[in-house]
Amino acid sequence: MGYTDDEILKMLPPDGKTTLDKLAELAKKAVDEGLVEYGILHRPSKGAGFYATLLEFGTKCYNPETGNLMLDEPALFKYYQWHADMVKKGVIPLEPPAWMIIHATFVEGKTFCTLASHVGTPGEWKEKYGLTDEALENDLGFLPFPPSVKDGKPISVHEFAPYVITSQCKHPDIAALLIMLATSPHACAIHSAHTLRPPYRGSALENPLIKDNEYIQRTATSA
Structure with missing residues (x-):
């Protein structure tokens, strides 16, 4: 899109101190200019990666004082509204494609940003989708899931693996x-x-x- 490496680092710094809307703005520009097929893709199925995107909107999913899961309706509304807005703008498709397409299009440079993956996915991309060490080093970039608001705290470059022992557990x-x-x-x-x-x-x-x-x-x- 004509940006230098230094300009990209300022807009999308490795520490994730940017916003989700800035990421979406650049993704839309890439789509509008015909540089990519998809602006942003997210998971097509349930998984721990969704937790990171929920945290981008400040969603509270767990009450540490009671040990109970919780439903944060105001934050969830912002989460779903943002995705709906991105669909209307053509940044996110109405329905995400299959996993194989999500991975392949990102490795091939046809997707600007994937929220369906994390820094651990290149191992799979190398094995199944032909990602080279050179492309990993020079063409792909990673940053923590950015917050939805300015000055918010970036989340992580990884997904989360929660372990739960239920009250019904016999042992x-x-x-x-x-x-x-x-x-x-x-x-x-x-x-x-x-x-x-x-x-x-x-x-x-x-x-x-x-x-x-x-x-x-x-x-x-x-x-």
């Missing part, structure tokens, strides 16, 4: 032990090494499996 202690083992630093490092996803625990970054992985170390700082 909560065993369930808690399984969660502890599944989220140990070593387990996180193994997962990162195979997927390129930053570990959920910072201590895992010192694990020999990923300690020298430049991509994981670089993206983990904002995860």
